[in-house]
Amino acid sequence: MTPDDVSDVPDGSPAERTERADAARNRVRLLAAAARLVAERGAEHVTMHEVAEAAGVGKGTLFRRFGDRDGLLLALLGEAEADFHAAYASGPPPLGPGAPARDRLAAFGSALIERVAADADLGAALGRQVVHERRFASDTGRAFHRHVSTLLRETGVDTDPDMLAHALLAFADFETGDSLHVGCGIPVARLQATWVDLVRRVTHDGTGPAPTGRMNP
Helix, strand or coil: CCCCCCCCCCCCCHHHHHHHHHHHHHHHHHHHHHHHHHHHHCHHHCCHHHHHHHHCCCHHHHHHHHCCHHHHHHHHHHHHCHHHHHHHHHCCCCCCECECHHHHHHHHHHHHHHHHHCCCCHHHHHHHCCCHHHHHHCHHHHHHHHHHHHHHHHCCCCCCHHHHHHHHHHHCCHHHHHHHHHHCCCCHHHHHHHHHHHHHHHCCCCCCCCCCCCCCC
16 A cells, blocks of 8 residues: 555554655655756656656656646645745745835735746746646645735725736736746846836825836836
């Protein structure tokens, strides 16, 4: 019986606890092997067979644990995003708590755009290998959306902040960033300035004139 197999051992029994411990160890080994291969060769060149072989487990165990290659990459993405999540959830301002919500939104999107353009960012490299629908529905994708929509609410936006969060995040996504930065040669600084301008416009509270400044080419 492999650690990921369904068994009839009683819940909480020594056998059940051993099985769970073995499964947890296998998960750690698989993720470590996958991360090592991705760092050495790039996520686009790593296969499930190679990961299982490097971890010393059967390929069936790998598929039972993560479902498919996207599932494995998403699990790696969650690990890679841990530091960034800590930074925007509990780190120093303006990215973390302690700054006004508008400033935190500006800092969050600017950080995302910088990461999308950075060749060495593991989270960005992994995210590019996962289809948009899976990435959007992942723990990381939901956390990003929840964070942006929460900050929008804190600024006083009341015109469907959930949908506005989707619209803002679409500008900072891989597809948009790669098309504008790599395809069109637009500098990262200009993309970040545009994000900040979008935040200012979306969160305008109506007490004065809306921002009308144009970004310079």
